[in-house]
Every structure is written in C-alpha cells, then in structure tokens.
Amino acid sequence: MTSGNKSSTVITNIGELMTQDLERRVLKDAAIVIEGERISWIGTAKDAPSADERIDAEGRAVLPGWVDSHSHLVFAGDRTAEFEARMAGESYSAGGIAVTTGATRSVSDDELTRLVRDRVAEAVSQGTTYLESKTGYGLDVENEARSARIAAAEVDEVTYLGAHLVPNGSDPEEYTDLVCGPMLEAVLPHVRWADVFCERGAFTKDQSRRVLTAARNAGLGLRVHGNQLGEGPGVALAVEFAAASVDHVNYLSEKDIAALAETWESWDPASGTGNRGTVATCLPACDLSTRQPLAPGRELIDAGVQIALAANCNPGTSYTSSMAFCVTTAVLQMHLSVHEAVRAATYGGALALGREAGNDVDGERAVGSLAVGHRADLHMLKAPSATHLAYRPGIPLTHSVWRAGVRAV
Numbered sequence: 174m175t176s177g178n179k180s181s182t183v184i185t186n187i188g189e190l191m192t193q194d195l196e197r198r199v200l201k202d203a204a205i206v207i208e209g210e211r212i213s214w215i216g217t218a219k220d221a222p223s224a225d226e227r228i229d230a231e232g233r234a235v236l237p238g239w240v241d242s243h244s245h246l247v248f249a250g251d252r253t254a255e256f257e258a259r260m261a262g263e264s265y266s267a268g269g270i271a272v273t274t275g276a277t278r279s280v281s282d283d284e285l286t287r288l289v290r291d292r293v294a295e296a297v298s299q300g301t302t303y304l305e306s307k308t309g310y311g312l313d314v315e316n317e318a319r320s321a322r323i324a325a326a327e328v329d330e331v332t333y334l335g336a337h338l339v340p341n342g343s344d345p346e347e348y349t350d351l352v353c354g355p356m357l358e359a360v361l362p363h364v365r366w367a368d369v370f371c372e373r374g375a376f377t378k379d380q381s382r383r384v385l386t387a388a389r390n391a392g393l394g395l396r397v398h399g400n401q402l403g404e405g406p407g408v409a410l411a412v413e414f415a416a417a418s419v420d421h422v423n424y425l426s427e428k429d430i431a432a433l434a435e436t437w438e439s440w441d442p443a444s445g446t447g448n449r450g451t452v453a454t455c456l457p458a459c460d461l462s463t464r465q466p467l468a469p470g471r472e473l474i475d476a477g478v479q480i481a482l483a484a485n486c487n488p489g490t491s492y493t494s495s496m497a498f499c500v501t502t503a504v505l506q507m508h509l510s511v512h513e514a515v516r517a518a519t520y521g522g523a524l525a526l527g528r529e530a531g532n533d534v535d536g537e538r539a540v541g542s543l544a545v546g547h548r549a550d551l552h553m554l555k556a557p558s559a560t561h562l563a564y565r566p567g568i569p570l571t572h573s574v575w576r577a578g579v580r581a582v
C-alpha cells in the first residue's frame with residue numbers, strides 16, 4: 174500500500190484506539206495506517222490492509238498526540254527562588270515576568286534557540302505533537318521580534334504576547350502604544366495569534382481592549398490570559414472579541430460561564446460545524462504551582478463550553494511540559510472523565526488553535542483527532558487503555574510517538 178513515493182506503516186493489534194474524532198469513537202482491537210504525513214485508514218485489526226512497514230502494538234493504547242495550546246517556551250533563566258518563596262506562603266504576582274525578561278534578553282540567538290528546541294524535544298518525548306508558544310519575555314521591539322522569529326522556527330503556532338507585563342520604568346499607556354504599533358509590526362511576519370495578560374498587575378481592561386483591537390486589525394487571531402488571579406474582565410473581553418480561547422479561567426462568575434456557553438450555542442459538536450465559540454483553556458499544572466483554585470472544568474463542560482487542557486510551560490507559574498500530568502489532574506481533581514480529559518488535551522487544544530477536525534477552512538491539516546486525512550500525530554502508551562493515565566499517576570506512560578507521520582519517540 175504505497176502511493177507515489179510515500180511509504181506506509183500499519184500499526185496493528187492496538188488494544189484501545191481513542192480517536193477523539195467527531196463521533197468520539199473508541200475502537201478495540203484496532204489498526205491504523207499512516208501514509209506519508211497523514212492517516213490513510215482506521216478500523217479493526219482483522220480488516221487492516223498491508224503496508225510497507227508493520228508495527229505490532231501488542232495490545233497497547235493509541236491516542237492522538239497531545240495538542241499543547243498554551244506555552245511560553247522562549248525564555249532563559251529560571252525562577253527557583255520565587256517558587257520556593259511561593260511554597261513558603263508568598264502569592265504569585267505578574268512582577269516575576271521581569272526577572273525572566275532580563276535573563277532572556279541577555280542570551281544570544283543561538284542559546285535562545287537551543288533552549289526552545291530542548292523544551293520542544295522534552296514535550297515531544299512525552300507525547301506532545303502540536304505545540305503553541307508565546308513570546309512575552311522580550312518586551313521591547315527587538316527582543317519580541319527575536320522571540321517570535323525563534324519560536325516560528327521551532328513550534329507549530331506562535332502567539333505574540335508583547336502585552337505580558339509593562340516593563341519596569343515604562344509608562345503603561347506608552348508601552349501599550351508600542352505593543353499596538355511598532356512591536357506588532359515587527360512580530361507580524363512570524364505570528365498567527367496575539368494574546369494579552371488582562372489581570373491586575375499586568376494590563377487593564379482598556380489597555381487589553383486596545384491590544385486586541387490592534388491585533389485584530391492586523392489580521393491576527395486572538396487569545397486572552399484572563400481571570401487567573403481573581404474575577405476580572407478577561408473572559409468578557411475574550412467573548413466580546415470572539416477570541417479563539419481564554420486561558421487560565423480560575424475565577425469565573427456565573428455570568429462569565431454563561432457568556433462562554435453562549436458563544437457555543439450555534440456550534441454543533443457532532444459535525445464540528447456552525448460558529449465556533451471561545452474555548453476555555455484550563456491550566457491545571459499552573460493552578461497547582463501557584464496554589465490557585467483549579468479552573469472549573471467540570472462546570473464549564475456541563476454548561477456547554479468547549480474546554481482545552483494545556484501545560485503552560487513557563488518558568489514562573491508552571492515549569493512543566495507534561496500534558497499527561499494535566500490530564501491526570503483533570504481526572505483526579507477536576508472531575509473530568511478520562512475521555513473528557515484526553516479530549517480537552519487533544520481535540521480541545523486543536524479547537525483552541527483553529528486546527529480541529531470539521532474546520533472547513535483548513536480541514537486537511539486537522540490535528541488533535543485520529544481520522545482519515547488528518548495529520549498522523551499518534552501517541553502510543555505503555556498501557557492497554559487511556560484510563561491508565563489517571564490510574565497510574567506520575568508514571569511515564571509514553572511508549573512511542575509519531576509526529577506528522579514521522580516516528581519521533
């Protein structure tokens with residue numbers, strides 16, 4: 174089964190194939206065929222076609238690779254002392270971002286590239302196959318543009334986060350002008366998204382609105398860091414601007430949840446058609462590391478909101494790229510089912526990045542679910558079912574990983 178010069182691989186004897194496709198199929202005794210960078214066949218093992226290469230999964234589970242839709246990988250230095258202080262009772266504040274900004278500005282392009290590349294490799298080794306990263310530790314035109322350029326070469330999706338913190342000594346309004354003007358222009362060739370940290374200690378509602386307006390006018394997709402440290406205007410702004418995602422969502426009023434749910438009212442989850450709303454992206458590793466209440470993932474799902482889970486790898490609030498840890502936490506402590514948690518960490522992440530199945534604009538490149546034509550991003554576990562991700566917390570369960578059809582682990 175080879176078409177053109179693309180070689181094919183059949184993975185057979187899969188104990189559980191959790192597709193996270195639109196029908197949410199979970200197949201037993203399954204097989205899947207990869208041709209080039211795409212999936213060309215899925216079904217029961219006994220019906221599987223032959224292929225150039227045959228891999229016996231020996232009863233293991235296969236899921237889509239994790240889609241990590243929120244990370245901040247372009248940084249140097251670490252913030253161990255801040256973490257220790259927090260564990261001793263200090264609370265998190267946005268000010269720590271300045272420490273990382275200083276460290277990031279001080280390293281060479283080569284060093285910064287190496288750091289990002291190593292972090293991507295760490296994520297892939299744990300089953301992540303599609304990865305977003307933000308800028309946000311440059312905070313001047315030159316360093317934001319450099320961060321965006323380096324990220325664009327190393328990750329799948331890049332988000333401009335010049336509006337992460339007003340640098341020490343800058344006037345907040347003048348800095349917001351810079352973010353909306355010359356800095357935005359400088360990063361534009363490298364980014365698809367823009368984000369704003371709308372929070373006390375970071376950017377106000379009016380400043381955030383200015384950033385989102387400028388980014389929208391420049392043709393970027395929008396994302397918002399909102400409601401992380403207290404109730405605030407982040408969710409309402411994200412809804413107002415039809416942002417693809419609002420991330421953190423720890424402190425939500427009933428009104429916030431209702432507003433998010435309303436954005437999904439005309440979207441049909443069974444076909445993936447209709448108007449896509451604003452995804453609520455929950456970041457459980459960050460919540461634990463900052464000792465914030467876990468985002469109300471259960472309530473959001475029950476209200477009809479599409480959610481994503483992401484690792485939020487960064488040196489301040491969540492120094493991990495482990496999506497499995499997030500899934501485990503979502504099941505054990507946020508009361509999601511295993512299927513819901515895996516869905517949020519795969520299909521949900523894709524939805525938050527506009528790369529999901531059923532998205533007609535770019536359906537061919539769908540990630541985060543396993544179906545014919547989708548990118549062959551697979552994660553095989555050292556376990557017979559995805560349930561083991563929650564049942565065996567902390568155990569590294571990644572057996573092998575294919576990224577765009579290429580064996581990565």
Ligand SMILES: N=CN[C@@H](CCC(=O)O)C(=O)O
Nearest residue numbers: 269270370485487488489490
């Ligand atoms: N909350 C804002 N930004 C990052 C943390 C940044 C930092 O403290 O370095 C986050 O998503 O948690």
Ligand SMILES: [Zn+2]
Nearest residue numbers: 243245398485
């Ligand atoms: Zn973040």
